[in-house]
Amino acid sequence: MNAMWLVARREIRTRVRTGSFLVSLAITVVIVAVLPFVPKFFDGHDDYDVGVVGTAPAAVAQVKFHQYPDEAAARKAVTGGDVDAALVDDRKVLAEGQLDTRLGLLLENAHREARLRASGVTITPLTVESLAADARYRQVRTGIAMLLVMVLFFLNIYSAMFVAMGVVEEKGSRIVEILLTSLRPWQLLGGKIIGLGVLGLINLGVVIGVGLAASVPAGLAPDLPPGMAGIVAGTVVWFVLGYAFFAAMAAAFGSLVSRQEEVGSVLSPMTMLMTITYLVAYFAAIEPAGSVARILSLIPPFSSMVMPVRSAASVVPFGEVALAVALMLVATVAVLFGGARVYEGAVLRTGARVRLREALG
Amino acid sequence: MLEIDDLRKRYGDTVALDGVGFTVRPGELFGFVGANGAGKTTTMRIIMGVLRADSGEVRLSGRPVTYEDRRAFGYMPEERGLYQKMRAAEQVEYFGRLHGLTPAAARTAASGLLERLGLADRRDEAVQALSLGNQQRVQLAVALVHDPAVLVLDEPFSGLDPLAVDALAEALKDRAAAGVPVIFSSHQLDLVERLCDSVGIISAGRVVASGPVEELREREGRRLLKVVVRGAPPGWADGLPGRVTQDGERQVLLSEGGDDQEILHAAVRAGRVEHFGWQRPTLTEIFREAVA
Numbered sequence: 001m002n003a004m005w006l007v008a009r010r011e012i013r014t015r016v017r018t019g020s021f022l023v024s025l026a027i028t029v030v031i032v033a034v035l036p037f038v039p040k041f042f043d044g045h046d047d048y049d050v051g052v053v054g055t056a057p058a059a060v061a062q063v064k065f066h067q068y069p070d071e072a073a074a075r076k077a078v079t080g081g082d083v084d085a086a087l088v089d090d091r092k093v094l095a096e097g098q099l100d101t102r103l104g105l106l107l108e109n110a111h112r113e114a115r116l117r118a119s120g121v122t123i124t125p126l127t128v129e130s131l132a133a134d135a136r137y138r139q140v141r142t143g144i145a146m147l148l149v150m151v152l153f154f155l156n157i158y159s160a161m162f163v164a165m166g167v168v169e170e171k172g173s174r175i176v177e178i179l180l181t182s183l184r185p186w187q188l189l190g191g192k193i194i195g196l197g198v199l200g201l202i203n204l205g206v207v208i209g210v211g212l213a214a215s216v217p218a219g220l221a222p223d224l225p226p227g228m229a230g231i232v233a234g235t236v237v238w239f240v241l242g243y244a245f246f247a248a249m250a251a252a253f254g255s256l257v258s259r260q261e262e263v264g265s266v267l268s269p270m271t272m273l274m275t276i277t278y279l280v281a282y283f284a285a286i287e288p289a290g291s292v293a294r295i296l297s298l299i300p301p302f303s304s305m306v307m308p309v310r311s312a313a314s315v316v317p318f319g320e321v322a323l324a325v326a327l328m329l330v331a332t333v334a335v336l337f338g339g340a341r342v343y344e345g346a347v348l349r350t351g352a353r354v355r356l357r358e359a360l361g
Numbered sequence: 362m363l364e365i366d367d368l369r370k371r372y373g374d375t376v377a378l379d380g381v382g383f384t385v386r387p388g389e390l391f392g393f394v395g396a397n398g399a400g401k402t403t404t405m406r407i408i409m410g411v412l413r414a415d416s417g418e419v420r421l422s423g424r425p426v427t428y429e430d431r432r433a434f435g436y437m438p439e440e441r442g443l444y445q446k447m448r449a450a451e452q453v454e455y456f457g458r459l460h461g462l463t464p465a466a467a468r469t470a471a472s473g474l475l476e477r478l479g480l481a482d483r484r485d486e487a488v489q490a491l492s493l494g495n496q497q498r499v500q501l502a503v504a505l506v507h508d509p510a511v512l513v514l515d516e517p518f519s520g521l522d523p524l525a526v527d528a529l530a531e532a533l534k535d536r537a538a539a540g541v542p543v544i545f546s547s548h549q550l551d552l553v554e555r556l557c558d559s560v561g562i563i564s565a566g567r568v569v570a571s572g573p574v575e576e577l578r579e580r581e582g583r584r585l586l587k588v589v590v591r592g593a594p595p596g597w598a599d600g601l602p603g604r605v606t607q608d609g610e611r612q613v614l615l616s617e618g619g620d621d622q623e624i625l626h627a628a629v630r631a632g633r634v635e636h637f638g639w640q641r642p643t644l645t646e647i648f649r650e651a652v653a
Contacts, residue, residue, distance in 0.1 A: 006455070010447075014446060014447060169444075173443070173444075173445075174442035177411045177436070178436055178438065179459065181409050181411065181434060182432050182459040182461075
C-alpha cells in the first residue's frame with residue numbers, strides 16, 4: 001500500500017511540475033469561464049430598442065425606449081437601423097419592412113393595458129402553473145448535459161492516454177525492471193492509475209467549480225435546475241468509475257508495446273470504444289428519455305458517460321442509477337484485474353509488440 | 362552466498378541458457394564474462410526475478426531467493442532505465458523509498474552517494490540534462506541507495522570514461538568489502554582481471570570456466586613453460602619441445618608438454634638461466650581458449 005502511494009505521489013508531482021499540465025489547466029479555466037457567456041453572444045440583443053415621439057408609455061419588459069423630437073427624426077432612426085421600431089404619439093408604429101411579431105405583441109399589449117388602466121380597469125396578470133415540473137429547466141439541463149459529455153470524454157481519454165504513455169515510458173526505458181524488483185506489478189500499476197486519476201479529478205473539480213462560479217455573473221445561475229449538487233456528485237462518481245475502467249484498459253494495451261510511437265495504434269480499440277461511448281452519450285444528451293439512452297445508461301462502459309448525461313438532462317429514477325453503478329463497478333473491477341494480468345505478463349517483454357494471448361499465457 | 366544452480370531457459374527453438382551454474386561468496390567480486398548473446402543478461406535477469414527460468418534455481422544462503430530477498434538486491438539492468446525528467450537526487454531518493462527506506466534515510470543515502478560519485482553539484486538537474494557518463498553514475502546510485510545485500514550489475518562499465526571507471530570500481534570494491542556478493546558482467550577483460558576475485562566465463566548458454574582468477578590462471582597455465590637463457594649458443598634447444606625466440610642477448614623458450622627437468626638441465630648447460638617458470642596466461646587468453 002505504501003509503495004502504491006509512493007508511485008501515485010511521484011506521478012502527481014512530476015506531472016504537476018511539467019509546464020504542459022499547468023498550461024492546459026489554465027486553458028481549461030479560461031474556456032470554462034467564458035462558456036456561460038456564450039449564449040448571450042448568440043442570442044443577439046435581449047431588449048428591443050423603440051423610438052418614441054411624444055409621451056413615452058409606461059415601462060414595458062424587454063423594451064427600451066428612446067425619445068425623438070419629431071416623426072421625421074424617428075423615421076430616420078428606424079430606416080437607419082438605430083431602433084427596431086418607433087411609436088408615434090401612442091398612435092402608430094413605424095417599422096422597417098415588417099414589424100417583429102413579438103415586438104408588435106408587446107407594444108400592442110402595453111398600449112391596450114395603458115388604455116384600460118386609464119379607463120379605470122385593473123388587470124390581474126394570469127398566474128402560470130407548470131404541470132411538468134421538469135420542463136422549465138429542460139433547455140439548461142440539455143446544455144449542461146452536452147457540456148458534461150465533452151468534459152467526461154476529454155478527461156477520460158486524456159487521463160487514460162497518460163496512463164498508457166507512462167506505462168510505455170517505464171517499459172521502453174527498462175525502468176520497470178528496476179521498479180519490479182522492489183514492488184509488485186499491481187502496486188506500480190495501481191499507483192500510476194491513482195496518481196493520474198487524482199490529476200483528472202483536479203481537472204474535473206476546476207471545470208465544475210469555474211463553470212458554476214462563472215454562471216453567476218453570466219446570469220445563468222437562476223436557470224440552473226434544482227439538485228445541481230446531486231448532478232455534480234454523480235458526475236464525479238461516474239468519472240472515477242469510467243476513468244478506472246478505461247485507465248486499466250489503457251495500461252493493459254500500453255504494456256504490449258515498447259515505444260511511444262506505437263501507443264496510438266495499440267490503444268485504438270480503447271479509443272474506439274471511448275468514441276462510441278461519447279457518441280451515444282451525445283445522443284442521450286439530446287434525447288434523454290429515449291429507449292436507446294435508457295438501455296445504454298445501464299450497460300458498462302457506456303453507462304459511465306450516458307448515465308451522468310441522462311441524469312443531468314432529465315430526472316432518472318434512483319433504482320436505475322443504482323443498478324447502473326453496480327454494473328459498472330463489476331465491470332471496472334473485472335477490467336482492473338484483467339488489465340493487471342495483461343500488464344504483468346507483458347511489461348517485462350521488451351522489443352516487438354506482445355500479443356494479448358502471450359501476455360495472458 | 363549466492364548460488365546459481367543449473368539455470369535453463371529457451372525461447373522457442375533458441376536455447377539461451379543450457380545449465381548455467383556458479384557461486385558468488387559474500388564479499389566476493391564476481392566478474393561475468395562472455396561473448397555477446399552468450400547468456401549473461403538472461404542469467405542476471407533471472408537472478409533478479411525479472412525473467413523466469415524454465416528450470417534451475419537461484420539460492421541465497423541455501424534458500425531459494427524470494428521476492429522479499431530481492432527487494433534488498435541492487436540491480437543495474439543492461440539497458441539503463443531512469444526517469445528522464447526527474448531530478449538526479451530526487452530519483453535516487455525515490456528508489457530508496459521504494460526499497461523501504463524512510464524519507465530521511467533515503468535523502469541522506471542519495472546525497473551521500475551522489476557526492477561520492479562526484480555528482481554533488483548536479484543533484485538537482487533533470488537526468489536528461491546529464492551526460493551519459495553522469496546518467497550512468499545516477500543509475501549506479503539507484504542500485505546502491507538501499508545498501509543492497511546482493512549487487513547485480515549488467516555491463517556497469519560500458520560507456521564510462523576512465524575516471525568514472527575508477528569511481529565505479531571503488532564503489533564496487535567497497536560493497537564487496539562490506540561482505541556483499543557483487544556480480545557484474547563486462548567485456549573489458551583487463552578490468553575484470555584487475556578487479557575481480559572470481560570470474561565466470563559463459564559461452565553459448567553454459568559456464569565453461571569459473572572460479573577464483575588466480576586458480577584459473579594456475580590451472581590453465583600449467584601447460585606452458587617459459588625459460589629465458591642469456592648467452593646460449595644457437596640451436597641449444599634443438600630437440601626440446603616448444604619454440605625459441607631471440608630477445609637481444611636472451612633466448613626465450615616457450616614449451617608445452619615437455620619434461621620440465623630435462624629442459625632445465627639443457628638450459629643450465631647452454632647459458633645463464635634468468636627465468637624459469639610456468640607461464641600464467643592473461644584472462645583474455647583463458648577466455649579465448651575457453652570459448653573457442
